[in-house]
Amino acid sequence: MTIMTDPQQESFRPSMLLNDTRYRSYTFQFIALMVLIGIIAYLGYNLVLNLRAAGLNISYEFLGEPAGYDINQTLVEYTSRSSHLTAAIVGILNTLLVAFLACATATIFGVIAGVLRLSNNWLVRKLMSGYVEAFRNVPVLIWIIIIFTIMTAVLPAPSAFRGDDPDASMILGSVAFTNRGVYVPMPVWGPGSMVVVVTFILSVIGVFAYRRYAKKLLYATGKLLPMGWPSLAILFVPSILVFFIMGQPITLDFPELGGFNFRGGLQIGAPLIALWFALSIYTGAFIAENVRAGILAVSKGQTEAAASLGLRPRRIMNLVILPQALRVIIPPLISQYLNITKNSSLAIAVGYADITATLGGITLNQTGRAIECVLLLMLFYLLISLGISAVMNIYNNAVRLKER
Amino acid sequence: MSDTHAESVAYVRDTMLPETPPPAAETGITKWMKKNLFATIPNSVLTVAAIVVIYFLLAATLPWILNGIWNATSIRECREILDGATGGCFAVLSDRWNQLLFGFKYPSTEYWRPALAFLLLFVAAAPVMFFKYLPRQMLLFTGVYPFLAFWLIWGGSIVPPLLLLLGFVAAYVAFKALEKRGFGVAVLGGLGVLVVAILLAGSIGKIEVLRLEQVPSRDMGGFMLNMILGTVCVSLSIPIGIALALGRQSDMPIIKWICVVFIEFIRGVPLITLLFVANVVLAYFLPPGTTFDLIIRVIIMITAFASAYIAEVIRGGLAALPRGQYEAGDSLGLDYAQAMRLIILPQALKISIPGIVNVAVGLFKDTTLVSVISMFDLVGMIRGPILASTDWNGVYWELFGFAALLFFVVCYGVSQYSQWLERELNTDHR
Numbered sequence: 001m002t003i004m005t006d007p008q009q010e011s012f013r014p015s016m017l018l019n020d021t022r023y024r025s026y027t028f029q030f031i032a033l034m035v036l037i038g039i040i041a042y043l044g045y046n047l048v049l050n051l052r053a054a055g056l057n058i059s060y061e062f063l064g065e066p067a068g069y070d071i072n073q074t075l076v077e078y079t080s081r082s083s084h085l086t087a088a089i090v091g092i093l094n095t096l097l098v099a100f101l102a103c104a105t106a107t108i109f110g111v112i113a114g115v116l117r118l119s120n121n122w123l124v125r126k127l128m129s130g131y132v133e134a135f136r137n138v139p140v141l142i143w144i145i146i147i148f149t150i151m152t153a154v155l156p157a158p159s160a161f162r163g164d165d166p167d168a169s170m171i172l173g174s175v176a177f178t179n180r181g182v183y184v185p186m187p188v189w190g191p192g193s194m195v196v197v198v199t200f201i202l203s204v205i206g207v208f209a210y211r212r213y214a215k216k217l218l219y220a221t222g223k224l225l226p227m228g229w230p231s232l233a234i235l236f237v238p239s240i241l242v243f244f245i246m247g248q249p250i251t252l253d254f255p256e257l258g259g260f261n262f263r264g265g266l267q268i269g270a271p272l273i274a275l276w277f278a279l280s281i282y283t284g285a286f287i288a289e290n291v292r293a294g295i296l297a298v299s300k301g302q303t304e305a306a307a308s309l310g311l312r313p314r315r316i317m318n319l320v321i322l323p324q325a326l327r328v329i330i331p332p333l334i335s336q337y338l339n340i341t342k343n344s345s346l347a348i349a350v351g352y353a354d355i356t357a358t359l360g361g362i363t364l365n366q367t368g369r370a371i372e373c374v375l376l377l378m379l380f381y382l383l384i385s386l387g388i389s390a391v392m393n394i395y396n397n398a399v400r401l402k403e404r
Numbered sequence: 405m406s407d408t409h410a411e412s413v414a415y416v417r418d419t420m421l422p423e424t425p426p427p428a429a430e431t432g433i434t435k436w437m438k439k440n441l442f443a444t445i446p447n448s449v450l451t452v453a454a455i456v457v458i459y460f461l462l463a464a465t466l467p468w469i470l471n472g473i474w475n476a477t478s479i480r481e482c483r484e485i486l487d488g489a490t491g492g493c494f495a496v497l498s499d500r501w502n503q504l505l506f507g508f509k510y511p512s513t514e515y516w517r518p519a520l521a522f523l524l525l526f527v528a529a530a531p532v533m534f535f536k537y538l539p540r541q542m543l544l545f546t547g548v549y550p551f552l553a554f555w556l557i558w559g560g561s562i563v564p565p566l567l568l569l570l571g572f573v574a575a576y577v578a579f580k581a582l583e584k585r586g587f588g589v590a591v592l593g594g595l596g597v598l599v600v601a602i603l604l605a606g607s608i609g610k611i612e613v614l615r616l617e618q619v620p621s622r623d624m625g626g627f628m629l630n631m632i633l634g635t636v637c638v639s640l641s642i643p644i645g646i647a648l649a650l651g652r653q654s655d656m657p658i659i660k661w662i663c664v665v666f667i668e669f670i671r672g673v674p675l676i677t678l679l680f681v682a683n684v685v686l687a688y689f690l691p692p693g694t695t696f697d698l699i700i701r702v703i704i705m706i707t708a709f710a711s712a713y714i715a716e717v718i719r720g721g722l723a724a725l726p727r728g729q730y731e732a733g734d735s736l737g738l739d740y741a742q743a744m745r746l747i748i749l750p751q752a753l754k755i756s757i758p759g760i761v762n763v764a765v766g767l768f769k770d771t772t773l774v775s776v777i778s779m780f781d782l783v784g785m786i787r788g789p790i791l792a793s794t795d796w797n798g799v800y801w802e803l804f805g806f807a808a809l810l811f812f813v814v815c816y817g818v819s820q821y822s823q824w825l826e827r828e829l830n831t832d833h834r
Binding site for chain 2 (some may be wrong): 025028029032033036043046047049050051053057074116119120121122123124127133134136137138139140141142145146149153184342343344346348349356358364370371374378384385386
């Protein structure tokens with residue numbers, strides 16, 4: 001842009017700004033920048049005028065004021081006297097909780113449905129494509145509301161579990177599906193339970209170390225160690241041993257019927273279940289298509305080549321097909337995870353207290369700080385999606401075809 | 405020789421045996437079942453499991469559908485007729501049919517207008533969708549359709565939309581006249597003529613000709629609102645998406661970064677937060693005193709949302725083109741606009757069609773989110789006025805099943821069309 005104000009050549013004519021390819025791009029960029037600055041200035045000017053007219057200002061002090069509303073499902077301590085900031089943090093944690101749960105189950109649904117869609121079995125194939133089409137072509141909001149309706153309108157009230165001949169009964173005496181939510185046993189962490197947890201984490205690391213070692217040995221010497229049962233043994237045996245040595249520090253607190261409601265146990269609210277399950281089956285249908293496409297993307301020649309080398313079907317799958325299919329499956333899978341996180345904002349439709357419902361819903365309505373709340377809300381989702389994109393880029397670089 | 409040979413061998417068969425039919429287990433339905441349903445033991449287990457699942461699905465839904473009540477005025481009447489038997493209360497659909505489709509405020513004498521606009525949508529879309537099989541002259545109607553549909557749905561005098569249409573025609577004529585002098589000049593000239601025409605339309609648009617009853621935007625509702633939002637936003641976002649994609653591919657860093665920031669920002673936030681912006685924030689950024697319809701604000705935000713996604717799809721198409729295509733354009737001496745219009749975009753758009761249709765279907769499904777900011781689209785109508793009424797409080801399955809069915813029909817149809825189009829456009833011989 002300096003070129004425009006400070007011509008370097010004697011023969012510079014203004015018409016060259018449009019007609020000379022050397023200068024034209026500068027002209028266009030200058031115009032674009034000016035237009036952008038103009039738009040921003042215009043919007044900012046309007047904002048200042050509007051705020052002055054309404055007697056408002058941009059300030060984030062409301063975050064420190066008491067929220068004054070209750071949240072039924074919280075992961076950290078929260079009362080109605082806590083600040084709006086605490087409410088927002090509760091919302092963030094709830095968003096992350098439902099997103100994490102839904103990602104895990106959606107992957108399971110998606111992989112099962114995707115593999116079954118390629119099954120030799122005609123009936124199963126058709127059933128799975130029915131599932132995929134039915135869930136992909138109906139808005140997720142409708143699924144969330146339908147499942148929420150099942151949870152609240154169809155399931156029995158806690159009082160139905162009472163009496164000698166109750167209308168409803170608990171599954172295995174420990175899980176109760178009621179219209180107030182699902183009650184499951186809650187683990188109680190007694191003294192010494194940390195040792196068990198640490199042992200388990202170490203076992204998980206141990207499994208990875210063992211598999212790494214086995215792979216290294218395979219590539220170096222061609223000797224194949226068994227994978228399945230040693231992994232299971234490393235994973236569970238030390239933890240179970242420590243669990244009994246420490247004198248069973250972890251116990252389960254079972255929900256029990258008392259008064260008009262269940263006591264004890266862990267209550268998972270109907271909104272969380274509805275959101276979790278709806279997001280899982282909806283996104284699972286999309287993941288199923290990704291999985292199917294990924295497996296089909298590995299050409300048949302690869303299977304045949306592996307078979308002609310004398311590999312067995314199981315090993316063909318593990319060593320030849322899956323590594324290549326995963327390269328195709330994982331990037332869309334991660335963007336589906338991103339979609340789950342963004343779609344979890346639909347929680348507001350069923351009253352689950354995620355970040356959109358706390359910060360963008362009740363806090364916004366109570367304080368009237370629309371600009372600040374929506375800005376913070378967008379910032380949170382933007383950070384999450386940028387983080388997930390960064391993870392995806394790292395993965396893509398790691399698995400990129402290494403061409404020599 | 406043959407004679408002697410005949411005598412040396414005791415018996416030689418000189419005719420073929422007739423072919424016997426294959427064993428019963430290897431023909432027809434038995435073989436098909438053996439191959440497709442009971443090939444191995446795990447496969448048979450899967451088959452049985454699938455049959456059980458299908459049985460439970462049918463056992464749960466069939467009596468409910470077949471035994472449904474279509475004629476009643478309230479849920480209590482339904483229950484009286486059913487008398488404890490299983491059955492759906494589909495009477496709510498016939499009772500509230502117009503509300504589900506048009507919302508509860510649209511004047512009931514004018515229902516024919518959106519219905520006609522909906523029918524004409526097919527006529528307008530057909531020459532675009534089946535361009536190989538229908539005469540090109542029909543595209544003229546496609547061009548007229550947006551103005552006609554606006555007049556039909558919103559009502560008022562026909563003069564403003566007509567003048568606007570004439571403005572677009574004049575802009576096109578100006579563009580064609582100036583095209584020889586360069587693409588940029590032609591675009592500027594066309595835009596200038598268009599602005600003049602809009603100003604003219606604003607000043608002399610008060611003349612009342614062929615007046616229909618005016619319906620304000622806030623009275624739109626039901627499935628009609630979903631259709632309006634879906635079609636308007638998708639058709640607006642495709643040109644914007646193309647521009648954004650080209651901007652992101654551009655060599656000019658400032659333009660490139662403006663596009664990148666816009667696209668990544670929009671793609672990073674959920675649609676709901678953008679709808680919040682439309683609902684409560686956008687008004688702060690407009691000149692004081694301007695009142696913008698909520699539906700227009702929502703259309704702006706959804707269009708911005710969709711164009712970011714479409715831009716990414718088209719960028720994928722642009723990136724998939726071999727470098728040689730760009731070089732071929734350069735070597736023919738075409739400038740940027742010509743190369744894009746004649747060589748790059750036709751191919752890139754063809755590659756992008758499945759992706760664009762995916763975005764369009766997703767967007768159409770996402771139009772249900774407007775019910776969260778208390779607009780009465782199909783879902784909003786069901787959750788709001790219908791389920792809250794004393795007559796139909798508790799009729800969940802019939803209503804949500806109906807909504808799901810409507811969306812399924814539209815979305816499934818569109819995705820089937822896109823697969824057909826992909827095969828149709830597949831010009832490489834592989």
